Amino acid sequence: MTKGLNHFIKCFLGGLLTISVIFSCNDSPYMQGKRLYLANCANCHMEDGSGLSALIPSIQKSVYLGKPEIACILKNGLRDTIFKDSTFLVREMPAFKKFSATEITNIVNFVNHSWNTSFKETTITQIEEAINICQ
Amino acid sequence: MKLIFYYILGAFSLLLVSCKNNETLPYLGQTVVENGKEIHHKVGQFSHYNQDSVLMDNSSLSEYVYVADFFFTSCxxxxxxxxKQMLRIYDTVQDEPMVKLVSFTIDPxxxxxxxxxxxxxNLGIDHNKWYFLTGDKEATLELANTYFVAAFEDADAPGGFDHSGKILLVDKDGHVRSFSEGTDPENTPKIIEDIKKLVASYKAENK
Incomplete structure (x- = not known):
């Protein structure tokens, strides 16, 4: 009897371990945000958020991490131009007008969770407030 | 019995030799036979200015193995x-003077x-290692075909051009020897290996 119980406990613990390994492999708890990021942002900012030298800013070390302005940038885009000797390069981040406050919250949480070392979850209310201010 | 042993040894060494031959990179594209000689596909002729206003053509690269792609800055x-993948390749070949990188703009x-x-x-690269070339638009679009890159103007495409993101490895004689899909980072280690193989084959020849 005790042998059977022993066996059961072993199997149970083994199963638990397997499940926890599977879940820990899904590295981010913000899967919706990750999906949106991969579909809309990763093309330029790269999957790992590293950007492209000075041409496309890295999100990993962005000053906007953890700040409400990040919602405004997503919603309204950013236009920045590098000038030199009568020529210029436009660095433009398109505006993602189509994103709802929920979607922005998901992306912001994914990005912050991935690269902001002092991560704090952002709520939809906070994002809505931020969007109201930036408009 | 001894005969069988030698036979096996012979077969085995033949196998080894044939495996070694497989290590040389293939010639991509059509190979035609003329007067009993194999003629491999070559990339087209170009005459383009680089980012430092130096006119470059195929002969400027005849001493080098180069990695090529087609792009445009506002893409x-x-x-x-x-x-990003070109930059990754650049990082690995920085200390190998035989290798250059060439990016042709399709939006001159x-x-x-x-x-x-x-x-x-702004990409932060050495101008003598990585050339960005601009020239006649039609000529560049045609040139792209000879690198097996599809590139054409398309008002409906983002940025106004449709093109594939292939990265190509070209040898000193202008033959395409390997390629990777630049949009897939997992493709990159393979072309980096192929660059090393091609460089090694030239170095072995010179010995």
């Missing part, structure tokens, strides 16, 4: 991803020499 779609109207210089500066 909003696949270009950043491909450029907007990408003049000055813009390419600004782009290269």
């Amino acid at each position: 909003p779609s696949i270009c950043p991803k491909v450029a 109207k907007r990408d003049d020499v000055k813009k390419l210089r600004l782009y290269a500066d």
Whole structure:
């Protein structure tokens, strides 16, 4: 009897371990945000958020991490131009007008969770407030 | 019995030799036989200005193995991803003087020499290692075909051009020897290996 119980406990613990390994492999708890990021942002900012030298800013070390302005940038885009000797390069981040406050919250949480070392979850209310201010 | 042993030994060494032959990179594209000689596909002739206003053509690269792609600086779609992989390749070949990188713009109207210089500066690369070339648009689009890159103007495409994000490895004689899909980072280690193989084969020849 005790042998059977022993066996059961072993199997149970083994199963638990397997499940926890599977879940820990899904590295981010913000899967919706990750999906949106991969579909809309990763093309330029790269999957790992590293950007492209000075041409496309890295999100990993962005000053906007953890700040409400990040919602405004997503919603309204950013236009920045590098000038030199009568020529210029436009660095433009398109505006993602189509994103709802929920979607922005998901992306912001994914990005912050991935690269902001002092991560704090952002709520939809906070994002809505931020969007109201930036408009 | 001894005969069988030698036979097996012979077969085995033949196998080894044939395996070694497989290590040389294939010639991509059509190979035609003329007068009993194999003639491999070559990339087209070009005459383009680089980011430092130096006119370059095929002969400028005849001493080098080079990695090529087609892009444009205002490209909003696949270009950043491909450029990232080119940069990754650049990092691995920095100490190998036999290797150069060449990026042709398919949008010469907007990408003049000055813009390419600004782009290269902001990418943070050595101008003598990685050339950004601009030239006649039609000629460049045709040239792309000879590198097996599909490139054409398309008003409906993001940025106005449709093109594939292939990265190509070209040998000293202008033959395409390997390629990778620049949009897929997992493709990159293979072409880096192929660059090393090609460089090694030239070094072995010179010994």
